[in-house]
Amino acid sequence: MTRETHEKGGHIFALLALPSLYNNYLIDYNFTYKIILLFIYAYFASLGSLVPDIDMKGSYISKKFLLVHKIFGKKLRHRGFTHSFLFMGILTYFAELTLTYTDNNIVFICLFSGLITGTLSHICLDLFTKEGVELLYPISVNFSVLPIKTSSKLEKNICKVLHLLVVFLLGYRFYLFI
Numbered sequence: 001m002t003r004e005t006h007e008k009g010g011h012i013f014a015l016l017a018l019p020s021l022y023n024n025y026l027i028d029y030n031f032t033y034k035i036i037l038l039f040i041y042a043y044f045a046s047l048g049s050l051v052p053d054i055d056m057k058g059s060y061i062s063k064k065f066l067l068v069h070k071i072f073g074k075k076l077r078h079r080g081f082t083h084s085f086l087f088m089g090i091l092t093y094f095a096e097l098t099l100t101y102t103d104n105n106i107v108f109i110c111l112f113s114g115l116i117t118g119t120l121s122h123i124c125l126d127l128f129t130k131e132g133v134e135l136l137y138p139i140s141v142n143f144s145v146l147p148i149k150t151s152s153k154l155e156k157n158i159c160k161v162l163h164l165l166v167v168f169l170l171g172y173r174f175y176l177f178i
Helices: 003-026 031-048 051-055 060-064 066-071 085-101 106-126 153-177
Strands: none
Touching: 003 031, 003 106, 003 153, 031 106, 051 060, 051 106, 060 066, 085 106
């Protein structure tokens, strides 16, 4: 999938997970602080939707975080470790560790909620590609649900549908928020 499709997927997953974050953590904060926290959540959901492609030279995320790509990305096979349950587990563990040491700081809760949600959306979307993903890394078996080719006309149409879903969900969440 392309960057645009992954970002749209990250936004959809974030909007679907938003009620849980809001009801469990944000409900007692004042309006202005809620808006700031929601922007942090949305930003990191968008960033997280691109993180798994840090293993691919030339991807948007590897260009933005060149040092991280040089340290980790060059050693990893694309759609391997960063697209696996193992990676999600390590990311979640790191989040829990950070939250423990920051006494469950609300900023870090929003940051990691967005990052994990976005990363999960990326992996789920790549399951629909012809290449698939190595969910059970280090076992090199690719899982694929549909044979959608990246950058194909079908994927571009899917991206348009995802965009409409983002607009609908954003409007719906905004309506409920007010």
